């Protein structure tokens with residue numbers, strides 16, 4: 001499996017996802033500012049991977065603070081956390097990771113600056129290591145809903161590249177495949193950033209899992225022809241009531257799934273579940289540069305000067321979701337109750 005993000009000595013190394021599948025190159029981040037820029041500019045993307053990158057970036061930041069005075073250290077570390085929090089607005093995991101790292105400082109009031117730096121680095125290592133284990137648990141629980149012989153449609157990339165490894169939605173696919181089920185994946189290309197065609201198709205091909213690429217507007221037709229048995233997507237943020245923010249176009253897929261009676265599942269770690277947000281209406285939706293719509297792979301595909309709109313995520317209402325597959329099992333309706341119980345269990 002492709003390593004999305006790793007430590008190399010005391011630096012953070014990420015595979016450059018903007019260049020895939022044409023070029024396998026790596027970006028080395030030596031400062032938290034470089035990690036923030038990598039998240040903002042999509043070198044690394046996908047909610048869990050963003051969380052892991054943030055944790056590692058904060059460990060880098062802590063390490064670089066020169067002062068041995070604890071209150072100065074705390075103030076500088078808080079500033080770096082605030083800057084990290086501005087990298088991207090939608091994925092819950094970013095804020096979860098920042099909070100987890102800040103908690104290390106709060107939980108160790110007697111620690112010296114040097115001790116804090118070590119504890120923060122240790123926490124970042126745990127976040128990195130745990131993410132893969134969490135995804136394998138998601139796969140274990142989720143593969144039960146994958147029928148043998150199924151064609152599974154997915155949107156965007158919720159795979160190894162969107163996490164520290166194995167993937168969430170693609171973790172479910174991988175676990176079903178490893179269990180010996182004869183399945184294949186339909187990957188929506190996922191305009192405008194093409195995470196489906198560039199990343200999902202590539203990573204499944206690397207693992208020899210059968211994958212067929214379609215453009216986003218083909219999904220409804222294929223569902224109506226009975227060619228899709230299951231849909232599994234990832235999530236950027238899950239509200240307390242089970243509404244799910246995920247890559248733009250997910251909502252359309254969910255509506256088409258209901259119309260065509262295809263089960264629609266979301267796979268996400270509990271760090272993506274944000275109980276402080278009551279419903280999907282309260283989830284901030286990132287708006288990206290319209291140039292991502294008017295251009296593709298660096299070339300204009302629309303008339304010069306045309307106006308374009310580029311919301312990066314949409315919200316799928318809980319009523320369209322059959323289940324939310326987490327590392328603790330599958331949350332079912334009413335989500336307000338099941339998600340709260342799972343979050344409390346994991347705390």
Ligand code: MRU
Nearest residue numbers: 045046047156158162234235247
């Ligand atoms: O803009 P991106 O590529 O960061 O969006 C990613 C998605 O929407 C994924 O589906 C989601 O983060 C889940 S990744 C396991």
